[in-house]
Amino acid sequence: MAVEEDEDGSEKAVVQYVNFNQDAGCFAYSTSVGFRIYSCDPLKQTLRRDLDGGVGIVEMVFRSNILGLVGAAARNKVIIWDDDQSRCIGELFFRSEVRAVRLRRDAVVAVLEHKVHVHSLSDLKPLHEVETFDNPRGVCAISPASTMFVLACPGTMSGGEVRLELYSLGKTLFVQAHESPLACLALSQDGRLLATASVKGTIVRIFDTNDGTKLHEFRRGAERAEIFSLALSVNCHWLAVSSDKCTVHVFNLVRSKFEHKPRRRLPRLSASSIFSLAANSSMVQGVLPSYLKSDWSFAQFRLPADSRAIVAFGAAKNTVIIICGDGSYYRCAYDADRGGDMVQKEFAKFT
Structure with missing residues (x-):
């Protein structure tokens, strides 16, 4: 204890x-x-x-x-x-x-x-019992809306497989969301969208729970990270992600889905990484397209070092609430048109 x-x-x-x-x-x-x-x-x-x-x-x-x-x-x-x-x-x-x-x-x-x-x-x-792959993290999500009961948890075939139980529809789906084991899952309020992240922590994906179709792919960063939480906004326009990199990212689902703008931020690579990529042209061909296909975050907020945080969207428009394990509370706002760095509106210690 x-x-x-x-x-x-x-x-x-x-x-x-x-x-x-x-x-x-x-x-x-x-x-x-x-x-x-x-x-x-x-x-x-x-x-x-x-x-x-x-x-x-x-x-x-x-x-x-x-x-x-x-x-x-x-x-x-x-x-x-x-x-x-x-x-x-x-x-x-x-x-x-x-x-x-x-x-x-x-x-x-x-x-x-x-x-x-x-x-x-x-x-x-x-009511039901589901067998899962190894799940020491207790990865699981359920939809809260009374009209649709959806449960998402690891499948049985691999660590990156998601099992979707659509109890309201009497349907079960299996989605191969990642190659690595699952680290975090989140469902939208109505259960229509599923957000997934693996223990690798570089890619976050959004799926349609009705048929398992992948709708979006977002890149949190180039380096491995531990994802602490995923949150979808009530209107399903935004996704928030917190990780051990001490940055909260907000992604734009609407822009990603309908605009597909070509502007992307390429990852920061070290000199050794650049040399390694240059020495292996097949690796360059395999890695760079995946970065270009993934959408990068729309807005960001930097937390102090060693912050373990969970995130959710606030009641006020275009705000996020960040709760840290050290007892820190942040309320931040992002510009829904331009994105970029979020503005801290409130900070407090609740412990």
């Missing part, structure tokens, strides 16, 4: 896990002593609960009184917490560690390393 101390020696809450709710109007984070919930705009603490043993994972159901919790120590159990009653109202037990939890108004999804379990939220009855 991660525990820090204040200068006087008393225990201080340490952020264990943080995530936005389904409409990104709030975020919740778990600590070594409980969990906290904040509204995003304006930034304000709305709920604080201290629980014995601490909390490893906390997930919200929009802004309701129902939450999904995984303890800091007992990691094979999902607790359904009713905050109006300040008590557990249901539990799901599994034989292995719960890597992630996802919630809808009608379902709770528990992600294990090799399985995904879907249960009814009202009575916790099992």
Whole structure:
């Protein structure tokens, strides 16, 4: 258990896990002593609960009184917490560690390393069980809209395959999204679009969930990176990406799809990389076209070094909310016509 101390020696809450709710109007984070919930705009603490043993994972159901919790120590159990009653109202037990939890108004999804379990939220009855490829990161996404229930998780054939369960349509699809294992998935609010990234972290792809068609391909950068989060805007015009390169990127889906402008920013290559490419003409032919075919980010925001951040689109037009593991909060705006560097509108520390 991660525990820090204040200068006087008393225990201080340490952020264990943080995530936005389904409409990104709030975020919740778990600590070594409980969990906290904040509204995003304006930034304000709305709920604080201290629980014995601490909390490893906390997930919200929009802004309701129902939450999904995984303890800091007992990691094979999902607790359904009713905050109006300040008590557990249901539990799901599994034989292995719960890597992630996802919630809808009608379902709770528990992600294990090799399985995904879907249960009814009202009575916790099992609805579906999915076998997956190795999934130690707990990669999984579900659509929050009541009209369309889509689940995206790793497939079984390879680490880069996505399995799409379109429960509302009674259909299952498999999409070979990447060659490398999956690192992050995100679905649009209505479940129509799927965003994917692999552990390589250089390319982000967008797919149509109805038939698995690839709609867009975006290049985050030339160097390998760990993708922390993907977020699609409500109108599906924008995609936001955060990674360990300490830069939040915003990509324009509309411009990419309809304009296909030829202007691209080529990657910064070191002298050794340039020499290596020049020495192998077949490699040049294979690499450069892939860079030219991929769209680069439309807007960017630079974070301090060593920032681990998740990102979502704010309620105000053309804004993003960035939440960092060190307790930093940023609200930034981007120019929807010109792009470029985002402008920081607000900064605060929430821990």
